[in-house]
Amino acid sequence: MPLPPSRSDSEDSHFDDDDSTLERLQKVLASAGIASRRHCEEYIRDGRVTVDGMTVTELGMKVDPQAQKVCVDGERIKFQKKQYFLVNKPVGVVCSNADPQGRPRVIDLLPPWLGRLFSVGRLDESSEGLLIVTNDGELAHALAHPRFQVERVYRCIIAGIPTDDTFKQLRQGLHFTEGKFRMRDVRRIKTNGKSTLVEVVLTEGQNREVRRLFARVGHKVLKLRRTAFGPMKLGELETAAYRPLSPSEVRVLKQYAASDPSRRPSWRKQEVVNPQRKRIKGVGKPRRKPSSRIPTANRGGSRNKRPRR
Template identity: 40%
Template sequence: MQNQEGIRLQKVLAAAGVGSRRSCEELIEQGRVAVNGIKVNEQGRRVNPAIDLITVDGDPIAAAAGFIVIALNKPSGVVTTMKREDERATVADYVANRSDRLFHVGRLDADTEGLILLTNDGNLAHGLTHPSSEVNKIYLARIKGAVTKTEISALTTGIELSDGFAKADTVSIVGATPGETAIEISLHEGRNRVIRRMCEHIGHEVIQLVRVQFGPIKLGDMKLGKTRVLNHTEVGSLYRAAQLVKDEAAL
């Protein structure tokens, strides 16, 4: 006997912005919708969007449960905290108009610019920052001096820091001017000031550090200090990166 409690699935999909009620019914008929990992292809299924994990083509319908993810291009000097601790600006200042309780996904130190994500889904924030997820982050760094191939190799082979071993996944030189070098560096760990400390270890001071990508989300051409709400597809890619939903092929 079908559960008569909850909300009709096609209504939840339409409310989440997936499409019109009719187009959502067609998605269900095509077997492209799953509830808690099980495909649904009959009409009339009722769900609780606050509890049930609803996906279309493997992408979670986060909006159905009121979940959002916001990207911020954090300026230098802004502290990654949702509570003001002193006179410095915080990431919370850039979303002060929202009533949601937001979590920052990981941290950027005050001197580092670039992409940081904010979400009201605590499970997503935890999943994206848990070491087991190995979510990759990409940074552009301007550092003092000319960097040698040996020094690049040291960054990818690994360096022993005061709080343990650290290594970059990839490092490449993307530009150089007299007195400084621009490098792109990717890694999946998130220790405090780890890139700055790794560069200092090989004898180079970081002049500027910008995070340009977090997992599948890129900073793109977002202006400094601006925010944007991620779309359905982008949010779905983050849930997969956090290992909170399986790929459609595995369902």
């Protein structure tokens, strides 16, 4: 039986209750690892969520997850241990957890005994590169929602040779049905014949945003790879491989998500998260090799003279 749409002003209403034990229903679902908060809101609107046996279809309801029975698709939610992984998504794999066409999914790249996981943000089937996979819905929401302005960095091979005016257009933004899309930064890496390797920085991650922007200015994207997401870098992780994030990486990721977007440094100046202390290809400087030269004090004046003792 659905809950009535109108909100009650009585003490029993959980919509505006200030009790510290109550949390918004979508936040509870996200914390339990059901999905990101945005997708949990869709579950509520679709009538897939019940509280104490009653179907909820409105956002804003507050519940006590310890005292009330909250179910999704008839199954009571369970709070799982938070897990965080970095995945190098290959071309031909989709980010959706449920694909009617039966295509390979990102979560299929990880062992099934890890439990319910989902990707943070999306990469389309034709794109590859860095994805964060987790069951932490709150963190996923803070990283993926456009208003949090989390930087995503891509390397793209595009057809043709774009001009500086083209790059200026992309930075200023172009209008689409969903609104105005723009690149925070775009620069040429190198030109090879009739194609160009470029680096793109986005902060919103709209559907196929990079491909649509380049198509609008007359350049088809031939290859697209995400190399960074917030403070996380892909490094040398092999295609279709994954690795768990270390506690220090998770801490950096959460600090980044909670920080003021206007005060974050440019991604090029961010510290590279690399707990193994190994150099990541293309990032940072290699250690200086010890010099093989003889100290000046121990060298002779010429080849025929013996060093002073």
